[in-house]
Amino acid sequence: MDLLIFWDSGAPGGLGLPVSRCIGNLFALPAQICSNPLILNGYDGSRNQTDARAVLDSLGIFRQRQGVMGPILLVCGTDLFTAGVTSLFGLSRPRSLVAVVSTARLDNRFYELPENEEDLIDRLVKESAHEFGHLFSLEHCDNPECIMYPPLTLDDLDRKKQWFCASCRTRVESAILQTSV
Ligand SMILES: [Zn+2]
Numbered sequence: 001m002d003l004l005i006f007w008d009s010g011a012p013g014g015l016g017l018p019v020s021r022c023i024g025n026l027f028a029l030p031a032q033i034c035s036n037p038l039i040l041n042g043y044d045g046s047r048n049q050t051d052a053r054a055v056l057d058s059l060g061i062f063r064q065r066q067g068v069m070g071p072i073l074l075v076c077g078t079d080l081f082t083a084g085v086t087s088l089f090g091l092s093r094p095r096s097l098v099a100v101v102s103t104a105r106l107d108n109r110f111y112e113l114p115e116n117e118e119d120l121i122d123r124l125v126k127e128s129a130h131e132f133g134h135l136f137s138l139e140h141c142d143n144p145e146c147i148m149y150p151p152l153t154l155d156d157l158d159r160k161k162q163w164f165c166a167s168c169r170t171r172v173e174s175a176i177l178q179t180s181v
């Protein structure tokens with residue numbers, strides 16, 4: 001099984017390869033990156049944000065129609081919101097095996113700080129791996145350094161490592177074994 005990553009044209013270019021390589025290493029699975037074949041739905045002009053649920057709807061339909069076996073994660077550049085949540089780094093829908101991550105709030109420039117590509121790649125890897133983790137049925141973890149810790153702020157995200165704690169690691173490995181049988 002491969003991990004499929006769709007890179008939207010609105011997301012910063014050139015980061016797909018380093019991000020997919022790190023994700024592949026974290027899960028010990030091939031991670032394939034390709035440009036997003038879907039039109040990004042759910043843009044709300046009044047808030048200049050995109051409804052993550054609408055993105056997941058079209059991604060879920062695409063995955064089903066195309067008969068994709070593994071999980072799909074879409075990386076977009078537009079800022080996201082969802083029901084009752086004014087902003088978010090990413091959202092997953094485990095029952096459809098799809099997830100979305102936005103680079104908007106992972107980018108220093110959003111906070112009027114100097115651009116830093118290394119930071120952006122690191123945050124994208126952690127946030128993407130977190131959402132893939134949910135697609136492998138993992139829940140949130142209390143260890144603030146673990147990928148599955150739920151970050152509320154950018155500082156929370158920066159404190160995390162590109163690492164699964166021992167119990168999350170065990171869960172990832174057994175979930176991957178189960179899906180590949
Ligand atoms: Zn989460």
Ligand SMILES: [Zn+2]
Nearest residue numbers: 141146165168
């Ligand atoms: Zn953990």
